[in-house]
Amino acid sequence: MSLFxxxxxxxxxxxxxxAAGRLCLRSTxxxxxxxxxxxxPGPRFFSSSTAAHxxxxxxxxxxxLLAPRLRWxxxxxxxxxxxRRCLWGDNDVVVMYEMxxxxxKDAVGLPFRVTELSKAETLQIFGPKVPQDAANQLLRILHGxxxxxxxxxxxxxxxxxxxSAKTIAAGLEFLRKxxxxxxxxxxxxxxxxxxxxxxxxxxxxxxxxxxxxxxxxSAAPALPEFDPADxxxxxxxxxxxxxxxxxxxxNKARAEVEKQRQEAEEAARPxxxxxxxQEYVQTGNLTVTSPQMKKWMQDAAVSxxxxxxxxxxxxxxxxxxxxxxxxxAGCVGFALVxxxxxxxxxxxxxxxxxxxxxxxxxxxxxxxxxxxxxxPLWRFMNRYFIMVMGLPRPVSVILAPFSQNSLSHLIGNxxxxxxxxxxxxxxxxxxxxxxxxxxxxxxxYVASLLWHPVNVASLGASCAVFGVxxxxxxxxxxxxxxILNLPxxxxxxxxxxxxxxxxxALHLSAAMSSSKHVAKLDLASxxxxxxxxxxxxxxxEYYGRTNGHRTKEGRFRRGPATENxxxxxxxxxxxxxxxxxxxxxxxxQ
Numbered sequence: 001m002s003l004f005x006x007x008x009x010x011x012x013x014x015x016x017x018x019a020a021g022r023l024c025l026r027s028t029x030x031x032x033x034x035x036x037x038x039x040x041p042g043p044r045f046f047s048s049s050t051a052a053h054x055x056x057x058x059x060x061x062x063x064x065l066l067a068p069r070l071r072w073x074x075x076x077x078x079x080x081x082x083x084r085r086c087l088w089g090d091n092d093v094v095v096m097y098e099m100x101x102x103x104x105k106d107a108v109g110l111p112f113r114v115t116e117l118s119k120a121e122t123l124q125i126f127g128p129k130v131p132q133d134a135a136n137q138l139l140r141i142l143h144g145x146x147x148x149x150x151x152x153x154x155x156x157x158x159x160x161x162x163x164s165a166k167t168i169a170a171g172l173e174f175l176r177k178x179x180x181x182x183x184x185x186x187x188x189x190x191x192x193x194x195x196x197x198x199x200x201x202x203x204x205x206x207x208x209x210x211x212x213x214x215x216x217x218s219a220a221p222a223l224p225e226f227d228p229a230d231x232x233x234x235x236x237x238x239x240x241x242x243x244x245x246x247x248x249x250x251n252k253a254r255a256e257v258e259k260q261r262q263e264a265e266e267a268a269r270p271x272x273x274x275x276x277x278q279e280y281v282q283t284g285n286l287t288v289t290s291p292q293m294k295k296w297m298q299d300a301a302v303s304x305x306x307x308x309x310x311x312x313x314x315x316x317x318x319x320x321x322x323x324x325x326x327x328x329a330g331c332v333g334f335a336l337v338x339x340x341x342x343x344x345x346x347x348x349x350x351x352x353x354x355x356x357x358x359x360x361x362x363x364x365x366x367x368x369x370x371x372x373x374x375x376p377l378w379r380f381m382n383r384y385f386i387m388v389m390g391l392p393r394p395v396s397v398i399l400a401p402f403s404q405n406s407l408s409h410l411i412g413n414x415x416x417x418x419x420x421x422x423x424x425x426x427x428x429x430x431x432x433x434x435x436x437x438x439x440x441x442x443x444x445y446v447a448s449l450l451w452h453p454v455n456v457a458s459l460g461a462s463c464a465v466f467g468v469x470x471x472x473x474x475x476x477x478x479x480x481x482x483i484l485n486l487p488x489x490x491x492x493x494x495x496x497x498x499x500x501x502x503x504x505a506l507h508l509s510a511a512m513s514s515s516k517h518v519a520k521l522d523l524a525s526x527x528x529x530x531x532x533x534x535x536x537x538x539x540x541e542y543y544g545r546t547n548g549h550r551t552k553e554g555r556f557r558r559g560p561a562t563e564n565x566x567x568x569x570x571x572x573x574x575x576x577x578x579x580x581x582x583x584x585x586x587x588x589q
Contacts, residue, residue: 093179094147097186106156109140110147112179125174126167138163138171146181149190212260293375300378308390308454316392317449323394324442331435335540338431354425357433361421362414365402365461372405387445390454397449401441403459413461417468424472428540436536440467440529447528463525466503467533473500474534475541504530 094100094110104110116136117125126135141159145151160168175181343349348356368385371377385403387396404410425433444463452458473496480493487493507526510518 095179095181097147097149097189100148104144104148106141106144106148106150107159109137109142109144112139112143112175126170130163130167134163135171138167139175142168142171143175143179143181146175146183147186149183149187151183151187296375296378300375300382303391305391316390316454320392320394320397320449321446324397324446327398327442328439331439335431335435338429338434340430352422353430354422354433357425357430358418358421361437362418365404365410365414368403369405369407369410372403386457386459387448388457389449389452390456392449397442397445398438400445400459401438401461401464404461405459409460413465416465417461420465420469420472424468424475427472427475428537432540436471436533436540437464437468439536440464440471440532443467443532444525444528448522448525451524452522458522458525460522460525462522463529465529466526467529467536469533470500470503470530471533471537473497473503475537500534 093113101110117132117139119132122130122132122135130138138160142151145153145156150156163171340353346353346356351359368381371381371385381403384393384395385399387400404413421433421437424436428436441461441464444467445458448456448458448463476496477500479496481496481499482493507523507530510521511523
């Protein structure tokens with residue numbers, strides 16, 4: 001039966017005639033585009049004898065019917081031969097987009113000739129580095145892309161990512177010499193099909209919207225049935241259709257129905273009468289109604305910039321790093337020149353120096369936390385008490401270690417500091433302790449600034465607290481500790497080095513974790529504080545050992561002891577060591 005003669009009364013025949021007409025138009029487009037430029041203009045039609053190539057298989061009785069209806073485009077003999085072989089011949093090489101198989105996949109490709117390349121041909125085309133099987137696979141993929149019109153589509157490059165650009169270029173050159181394919185026409189036809197598919201999809205969505213609007217006026221719409229054909233999937237799926245797409249489609253349809261139901265109920269609800277109580281409806285987050293509060297929230301924004309300015313990392317971090325280096329030098333100088341005051345010169349005579357020092361630090365952190373709860377101070381706090389990596393202010397590297405904006409953050413850091421701070425203060429003395437605490441805080445935020453990208457902000461005393469904890473355990477790395485008098489005597493406790501290893505192991509596991517809570521932690525500043533604490537106390541230990549500023553019990557002192565002064569300040573029941581500030585807690589003999 002002929003391809004183009006059908007009874008016009010049948011709907012299926014009408015569809016076939018439309019497809020046949022579209023095929024004729026595409027053939028005409030190919031013929032006109034393939035026509036040489038030097039050919040003289042004339043009537044672009046076949047003679048009755050030329051059309052015999054395309055109608056060689058139709059019965060002879062239909063020839064009179066086709067003659068007055070179709071006027072075939074005139075093509076040169078090579079183009080007609082190629083098209084006749086693709087349409088009717090037994091050759092398996094496909095060169096036209098219209099003849100693309102339905103089961104075509106980019107990863108499989110299309111045969112580029114009857115036989116594959118031999119080893120000698122592979123060596124001649126690609127060289128010795130490309131195996132024979134890989135070369136034939138590459139040529140099949142490239143030929144398929146030439147026919148499918150996807151040669152320049154980046155979505156399919158994953159299938160040829162293992163080949164170099166030089167190898168792909170060599171394969172294309174070989175195919176273009178041996179297998180002539182009109183790549184431009186195929187790409188244009190593919191674009192036309194994609195455009196038609198998009199138009200059909202838009203028309204279908206518009207039709208669904210109109211039907212939904214008409215149904216909502218009468219009754220609540222029912223949950224639509226799932227149709228895999230309606231789910232948008234990527235072309236050429238490697239693993240087939242996914243169940244997750246089906247679940248996602250069901251959830252999307254259910255959410256759409258629920259939204260339409262709520263809108264219908266809201267529209268049908270009568271307006272409240274004035275002067276009566278209205279029903280409370282929970283709408284989510286609380287909205288700010290106070291004009292003054294809105295003004296404070298608007299003023300809290302330090303900058304109107306939506307992203308960090310384009311600048312080099314050196315230019316961005318250099319002022320902060322310079323101030324941090326100067327501040328560390330000041331801490332070292334403070335530790336060297338600090339002299340402990342006499343007891344009568346202290347503000348709180350009845351409070352131990354270690355407790356007074358640590359309590360002052362806790363009070364400063366609490367005061368800054370209270371500042372975050374005062375709306376008029378928000379702009380000032382955002383400017384100086386938080387380290388913004390994209391636009392850092394140098395003074396923030398000193399003030400951010402005193403800033404906590406949540407109660408849990410404040411309690412956790414200050415409780416740890418109150419437990420370890422006085423003990424380390426007793427070991428080092430006030431000057432060394434303050435230098436170590438402030439230095440760990442500054443070094444932690446320098447590490448955070450150098451590590452994090454520009455879209456990160458950080459605050460908190462965690463880096464300084466972890467520095468104090470690590471310094472204490474490193475100083476007592478070979479001393480044994482008991483928790484709640486466990487393990488019992490005569491067994492020794494756990495060495496301080498084990499506790500320090502436990503702290504480091506926690507941070508290593510957090511660095512490899514994918515938890516959302518862990519992702520919010522500034523691990524870079526923690527590492528900076530830990531390493532600074534260990535390094536700082538090791539320097540103090542070395543300085544005390546080499547310069548004679550170390551007591552028999554392993555404590556530090558700044559200078560030689562004064563026996564008379566010690567006898568005046570020590571309370572009864574304690575004996576003095578070589579340090580002026582440290583009490584051993586042993587009864588005097």
